[in-house]
Amino acid sequence: MKIIDKLKNTKISISFEFFPPKTEEAEKTLFETISNLQPLNPTFVSVTYGAGGSTREKTRDIVKKIHEETNLTVMAHLTCIGHSKQEILSILDDYKKIGIENILALRGDMPLNFEKTDIPSDGCKHASELVSLIRENYKDYFCIAVASYPEGHPESSNLEREILYFKKKVEAGADFSITQMFFDNSYFYEFLEKCEKAGINIPIIPGIMPITNFNQIKKFASLCGATIPEEVVQKFEKYADNPEETKKIGIEFATLQCIDLIKHGAKGLHFYTLNKSDATIKIYENIKDYLA
Numbered sequence: 001m002k003i004i005d006k007l008k009n010t011k012i013s014i015s016f017e018f019f020p021p022k023t024e025e026a027e028k029t030l031f032e033t034i035s036n037l038q039p040l041n042p043t044f045v046s047v048t049y050g051a052g053g054s055t056r057e058k059t060r061d062i063v064k065k066i067h068e069e070t071n072l073t074v075m076a077h078l079t080c081i082g083h084s085k086q087e088i089l090s091i092l093d094d095y096k097k098i099g100i101e102n103i104l105a106l107r108g109d110m111p112l113n114f115e116k117t118d119i120p121s122d123g124c125k126h127a128s129e130l131v132s133l134i135r136e137n138y139k140d141y142f143c144i145a146v147a148s149y150p151e152g153h154p155e156s157s158n159l160e161r162e163i164l165y166f167k168k169k170v171e172a173g174a175d176f177s178i179t180q181m182f183f184d185n186s187y188f189y190e191f192l193e194k195c196e197k198a199g200i201n202i203p204i205i206p207g208i209m210p211i212t213n214f215n216q217i218k219k220f221a222s223l224c225g226a227t228i229p230e231e232v233v234q235k236f237e238k239y240a241d242n243p244e245e246t247k248k249i250g251i252e253f254a255t256l257q258c259i260d261l262i263k264h265g266a267k268g269l270h271f272y273t274l275n276k277s278d279a280t281i282k283i284y285e286n287i288k289d290y291l292a
């Protein structure tokens with residue numbers, strides 16, 4: 001089913017993001033995570049493609065397996081960087097063949113060891129071109145999501161221009177958006193206001209990154225251009241040698257963040273699970289009364 005249709009009938013959507021596991025053992029863990037999260041009845045789950053520049057090969061297999069073995073609605077991430085249009089169309093043909101109807105259309109991070117010369121001359125340079133390519137070739141078969149950046153994109157220092165690029169993705173045919181992670185909700189609220197002024201009126205779902213390993217998240221947040229407020233950094237650094245306490249305050253922080261988002265009318269919450277279920281389940285338990 002198309003996610004955009006499910007969103008229309010859902011007060012506050014809950015969704016989970018996974019990345020393709022690299023080993024058989026990690027795959028087993030992922031499917032345990034999925035079966036733990038299934039009772040939370042998510043609107044959809046998604047699988048990354050070359051997240052942070054890593055491997056892309058396994059996305060299709062994992063998407064297919066979730067689609068065939070569970071009753072979850074799955075969205076496949078697709079990044080266009082480094083692909084020719086023919087390659088992109090053949091990936092999409094494949095998804096259509098197996099009944100996948102939801103695609104997160106991204107430009108994506110530079111793959112590891114990527115050279116500028118690896119960019120095919122007939123590829124898509126920006127996510128907006130990928131959205132257009134999908135619409136031109138498949139009309140309304142796919143529900144298309146795009147990423148958006150409440151703090152701007154790290155490759156661009158101009159948030160106003162970023163909103164224009166976001167608008168281009170919407171005009172090209174994007175149905176809804178998921179934001180980059182953020183740790184200070186005021187960025188999100190200001191972003192929503194700017195989008196509204198710019199005439200962007202698709203659903204914008206905030207992306208939530210629960211902090212369970214502070215150093216890992218700090219590194220990734222800095223790569224993404226997501227600010228971690230100084231008082232939050234201090235709180236986590238105080239417990240740098242205490243993983244149990246880190247997890248506890250990470251869950252508390254995300255719980256408060258989600259409740260504040262819901263109170264401000266967020267249409268959904270998209271959790272970057274990093275293939276683990278316990279933090280997300282605890283956060284869900286804490287907020288579930290606010291979801292009804």
Ligand SMILES: NC(=O)C1=CN([C@@H]2O[C@H](COP(=O)(O)OP(=O)(O)OC[C@H]3O[C@@H](n4cnc5c(N)ncnc54)[C@H](O)[C@@H]3O)[C@@H](O)[C@H]2O)C=CC1
Binds near residue numbers: 126
């Ligand atoms: N691999 C995965 O599964 C995931 C990857 N990502 C992200 O994908 C990001 C890039 O993808 P998108 O945000 O979809 O890319 P995008 O194409 O919207 O933006 C990428 C950059 O190009 C610039 N740009 C965008 N449209 C432009 C245009 N029409 N003309 C000139 N410049 C333009 C933007 O300012 C930005 O700096 C990566 O940085 C990563 O954050 C996000 C979620 C998951």
Ligand SMILES: Nc1nc(=O)c2c([nH]1)NC[C@@H]1CN(c3ccc(C(=O)N[C@@H](CCC(=O)O)C(=O)O)cc3)CN21
Binds near residue numbers: 053
């Ligand atoms: N720039 C960017 N690229 C992305 O791929 C991306 C975003 N931003 N923002 C939203 C989500 C968050 N994603 C993430 C975030 C962190 C890891 C990460 O830390 N990966 C570790 C492995 C984690 C583990 O095994 O526990 C890694 O080393 O790749 C992966 C995907 C994917 N998405």
